[in-house]
Amino acid sequence: MAHIQSAGTAVFAADTALKSAVKEYATQIEGALASNPFDVGNDALFEEWKNVACLSQAVSRIEQELRQIFDAAAQITSAKQIAAPTPHRISTDPVSLISEVTATDVVAKSSTGRPSGNSLLVLGALLTLLTESEFREINISAVAMATGVAQGSMAATLKRLIRDGYLLEASKGQYKLTGRG
Template sequence: MSVTADTLSFIQQAGQSIDAARQALVEAVAQQGQLVASAVVEQPFGAGNDKLFAQWKTLARLAQEVQSIEEQFKTIYETASALKAREIQVLAALPHAPRHRPATRGDAVDEAIIKEVIVKTKGARKLPKRSNGKVSANAETSTQALAGNHATVLDFLRTQLNRKSWKPLTHATMAKGSGIPAGSVGASLARLKKDGLILTDDKGAYKLA
């Protein structure tokens, strides 16, 4: 069974819910940390401090586990998107079914028209140029293959980043700036990093490749 648009939408909705859960847990960890700090200051040897600290550790572990699940969903969404795109390309390349009737002059005209059909990529985008003014073959191939949310996020990042310095950006900022759901940002970033169009560090900062 192929990946349909509905299936892709369900995966995207699940990813958005997981992202919302992760953000809620991160906020809960921060709040619990404040409670622990206040309790230690007010009563350094209070009987309830150990319990508060244990709850804080549990919340932090939950946040990490949900983040791990979110990363898995990013991969799932990206893979499903690729399958859907591949299905469309295969269908477009299928030959016409043989006609069960004698060939006519009209058939010859139809075949001529079919041969002249050229599938053009919609929304062609300018390719990133290097300092010497040349465009790398990898960048050209990656940019032409981008579509949908991936291309939208890349357009936004090009308005915010450069190749010289790192700039921290959150998923929420990218979602708001590019106009796509927050749950879809991760999959687009993974694709852009895989194609070598952006770079990221372990502190949540980005720059153009």
């Protein structure tokens, strides 16, 4: 899981750098076209801009794939069951039967239910962006950047907040608060 998160962080950094480069190329193209729209060098600059934009889109797709891989790995990890150890006989005393058993009620412990760690950071940011009345689309990358949470951890954190009853998800990327936060 940690390696997938590291890969997600690296891809996120590459995606951010490429998006910045696309913006810089766009600014250069605007300046070049404003100063001399018929310059031969403008075509080469435009081609470079298109190539960088294609790279940026490819890295964004890789980031989405890593997010899906992380989600799948998180589900597999949470589904793992530890095998019970085999019992060992300590003594050779004969087994006696119990003739009467009294039933007792089990009292469920209340969970703390309070988010911590990444969940607390992300929920704090979402409290400023979302309401209880309507679903809103959020930019997960922007929330990750604002909170300092690794991009690869965002999907798992959002799933945890949904599972714990802090958020509701309408469709991919659209959330609203439940009132629990």
